[in-house]
Amino acid sequence: MSAKTAAKPIKAASKEPSSLTKIYLFAYNAIQVGGWSYILYQLINYYVLEGPQFRAQITLWDYTRLAVIIFQNAAFVEILNAVFGLVKSNPVVTTFQVFSRMMVVVGVVMATPTGKVSPGLPIALFAWSITEIIRYGFYALNIIKVVPKFVVFLRYTTFIALYPIGVTGELLCFWWAQRYARENSVWSLEMPNKLNATFSYYALLWIVMLGYIPIFPQLYMHMFTLRRKILGGDSKKKAN
Numbered sequence: 001m002s003a004k005t006a007a008k009p010i011k012a013a014s015k016e017p018s019s020l021t022k023i024y025l026f027a028y029n030a031i032q033v034g035g036w037s038y039i040l041y042q043l044i045n046y047y048v049l050e051g052p053q054f055r056a057q058i059t060l061w062d063y064t065r066l067a068v069i070i071f072q073n074a075a076f077v078e079i080l081n082a083v084f085g086l087v088k089s090n091p092v093v094t095t096f097q098v099f100s101r102m103m104v105v106v107g108v109v110m111a112t113p114t115g116k117v118s119p120g121l122p123i124a125l126f127a128w129s130i131t132e133i134i135r136y137g138f139y140a141l142n143i144i145k146v147v148p149k150f151v152v153f154l155r156y157t158t159f160i161a162l163y164p165i166g167v168t169g170e171l172l173c174f175w176w177a178q179r180y181a182r183e184n185s186v187w188s189l190e191m192p193n194k195l196n197a198t199f200s201y202y203a204l205l206w207i208v209m210l211g212y213i214p215i216f217p218q219l220y221m222h223m224f225t226l227r228r229k230i231l232g233g234d235s236k237k238k239a240n
Helices: 002-015 019-049 052-057 060-073 076-083 091-109 120-143 149-155 159-184 201-239
Strands: none
Touching: 019 052, 019 060, 019 120, 060 091, 060 120, 076 091, 091 120, 091 159, 091 201, 120 149, 120 159, 149 201, 159 201
């Protein structure tokens, strides 16, 4: 008993991230909080604070483009963090979550003129920005071990509404883009060619869209599992 008890702290200590790792993770998450807060401000400014004349002069994508490209694509770092064990996130789950959004930004909105004006874009950006402010804020505070209970509650509750809203926006962007791809055959490779290969951007969009059917429920239920583990576990401890 005593030997096992003594071994536990040593094992736990070995898993504790180094100070340098903590500084890096805190800085990354804090920067992402700032970036997505700015994107949320841009959304509010575009639709609420500014008038119709402003919106007639510039599209939402042109207004938010730089910030969205930088901070959404920076999420690729999360895959590396998971792969190298800097965080406890599942690399496979993280890859699916990051890839879907990067595909929307790079492979849909940036790739087609219709994706840029899709009604799904403001819906997706709204859900993404609130989700990411809460998520990255939770991660940053967790690193310094100062996480208010309301932040924990928001982290494991707001996804219930925001996740489906975000997916709806993403799929609308895909739908607007596939219409353009079908009529214009953009970003495709047809035979014959030097590579002796073929690629259909239109088919790719549909493959990704159909991929939401099996993948989204799994990711959604995964979040419910985490919610029961975090929030449900606390309630059980209090009851005992």
